[in-house]
Amino acid sequence: MTNIRDIARLAGVSVATVSRALAKPGVVRPATIEKVKQAIAALDYSPNLVASSLRRQRSDTIIVVVPNIHNPFYSGVVQGIENIAHDNGYKILLGETQNNQERLDRYTAMLTSKGADGLILLGSRLPTIVQESLAEDREPPIPLVLACERFDGLSSPSVEIDNIAASRLATEHLIDLGHKRIATISGPKDNPLSGDRLQGYRDALKTAHIRFERNLVVEGDFSIRSGYIAMTRLLARDVRPTAIFCANDEMAIGAQKAAREAGLKMPGDLAIIGFDDIRFAEYAEPPLTTIAQPTVEIGEAAMRLMISVLDGTAAQGERIVLPHELVKRASAGPLTASVPLSTDNG
Amino acid sequence: MTNIRDIARLAGVSVATVSRALAKPGVVRPATIEKVKQAIAALDYSPNLVASSLRRQRSDTIIVVVPNIHNPFYSGVVQGIENIAHDNGYKILLGETQNNQERLDRYTAMLTSKGADGLILLGSRLPTIVQESLAEDREPPIPLVLACERFDGLSSPSVEIDNIAASRLATEHLIDLGHKRIATISGPKDNPLSGDRLQGYRDALKTAHIRFERNLVVEGDFSIRSGYIAMTRLLARDVRPTAIFCANDEMAIGAQKAAREAGLKMPGDLAIIGFDDIRFAEYAEPPLTTIAQPTVEIGEAAMRLMISVLDGTAAQGERIVLPHELVKRASAGPLTASVPLSTDNG
DNA sequence: TTGAAAGCGCTAACAG
C-alpha cells in the first residue's frame, strides 16, 4: 500500500502539503501541486478514504434503502438520487431489505458505525432505532429522509406525491367512464401508503354517491401474484365488478392475467387501472392505464433534502409534494359488457 | 460520540478488553464480558467501523455492481449473494451503473480507497482499472468475481450458466415444434453474452440443417422497447418468421406486444421464447416460454467464490457453471398459422 | 504557502 507519506517523500514535501494539494488546491502553490501530482502518478497512489473518513468524521456516503431492487418503480428514484449525489460529491450505496426488518437494521447500522452519513428510505419499514426514538418522542438519531413513503407520527423530511388525490383521480376516471361497480385491490393494510390509496378510492366513490362495499376491497401485497389471486377472488363474487383500481401496477398486471383467463375482454368487460407507471405497464395486455409519479424528480428532491439535512439547513419536517399524472392507455374504457355480470343467474 | 475508551472507563477495564469482549468473546472471562455489555448498554455505544476498518485493513464489505437495478433478473442473484455474505459476516453494498463506465469506475474506486474488500460484477462492462491491468497482462489489482457475465481474455473467477447450450436448447425446442423459419432478437453485439446466445441459436439451426439467414437476426439492447421495435421490423419482412428466440424476457415481452398489435395469434401464428424467466414472464400474454437460470444459486456461488478469493484459497480462473432449465408455457407452440406468412403475395 | 505534530477510534502485538 502506497500512502500519503510515500508521496510526500517522493515529491519532497510534507504530508500536510500532499493532503492540501488534493483537498484544497487553491491554497497550495501550483508548482507544488505539480510535483505532488507527478509523485502520485509515479506511485499509482490513491488516497485511503477510510482513514479520511475516520479523521473527518464523515464519509460523504448516503445509504439508500429500497424494499425490492427489482421493483421497476424505484429505479427512477434511485437514478434521481444518484444525479444529485454525484453533483455534490456524495457517493450513494444501495441496500435491499426484502421488507425484512433485520436487513433494514443492518444497513442502518452503517450509519451508527459511521460508514455513512445519512439514510434515504424508499417505502419500507422504519429502522428499529428510529422507531425507538419515535416511541420516546425524540428526534431520530440519524439523518433521515423519506421518499415515497410516510410514517404516522414521524416528522422527518420527506418527498412524495399526494397519494390520496392521485387515487381519487384514478377512481374518478373509472367513474367518468360510466362504471358504478368499482373494486379495488389494495396494498397491505398496515402500510400507510395503502391506507392513502384506499382513502382516495373511498373519497371518489363518496363524491359520486356510490356506496362503498367492503367486499369490493381485496388486499394484496403489491406483488404480481397477489394481484392475480385478488382478481380471482373478485371474479368469484356473485356480482363481479366492472372496474378495478389497483394500488400498484404489478398487482394490476396480475389482475389482468386472471381476467384474461376468465375470458373477460378488457376494457369492454372490465376496466383496470394501476399505479406507478412502471416500464411494463405500456406493454401489458391491454396497455395499462395508470398513475405516473415523477420518479426521477422524487429522487432528486430527496437527495437535495438530505444535503440540506446534513448542512443543518433543512426545515423541521419539511415535506415536498410532487405532482402526479393520469396516463390513459387501453386498459380502462367505458363499460360495454359482453359477458354477464352475475355469476349465478347468468 | 461515545467511544471504546468511555466503555473501558465505565466498565473498569482496558480498551483492549472491550475490543476483545466484542470481537473474540471466547478469550475473555464471562464476568468481564458482562460488565462490558452493561457499560455498552448504559452509554448506548456502537463501535466505529471506520476506525476498525482502518486498523484491520479490511472492511468486510463487498460491492455488487449491476447494470440496472430494475432488471428483474438480478434480484435473485443479489438475494443469493446477500444470503452467503450475511452468514459469513460480510456486508454487501449495491451499485447501479446504467451501463455507464464512469459510474462503474466510481464504485470500483471504493475498492482502491479501501472502502470495500471485493467486487462482484453482474453483467456489465469491466472497470477501467481492470481493463488496463488486462491490457498489460497483469492480474486485476482488486478481488473480482464475475457473475452471469464473461469477458474474453479475463480469467477472474466466475459463475454462470452455459449460455450457448441454453440458447441451443431454446432454439431446438422451437425446431421440435415444427418451426423452420426461426428468427432471433439478439442482445447488443459487443456483449459476449449476446454472442453466446446467438451462437447457441446458430448451432441449433445448423444441427437441424436449417439455413442461417442474416436478416432473421435483429439486434436489440435487452430493453422491452428494443424488443418491440425489433419485432416490428421482423414483421415487415417479405416472409415473416413463425418463431422467435429472444435473448432475454424483456425483449420477448416487447415482441409479444408488437405481434399482438399485428393481429398475430400466439402461439398459433407465432411462437416466442425468452430467456431469464423474470417474474413478469408468467404473466405475459401469452405466458412466456423461457430459459430459467438458477439466480439465487448463481449469487450464492459468486459470494462463496469471493470469500475464497479473499482467503486466497480460490483456484486461478475458477469457473462455475450452473444448470439452466427450459420452462414451457403457452407462448411457444406448434405452427398452426391462421395468417399468411408472406406480406406481399398473401 | 508550508511543515510538525496531534489524534480520529480501534486492534494486535507483547508482556505480564
Place this chain on the structure above:
DNA sequence: CTGTTAGCGCTTTCAA
C-alpha cells in the same frame, strides 16, 4: 485472562 502501547492513513490546528 488482561493491560500497555504503537500505529492504521489521513486532516487540521498551530506555528513559522
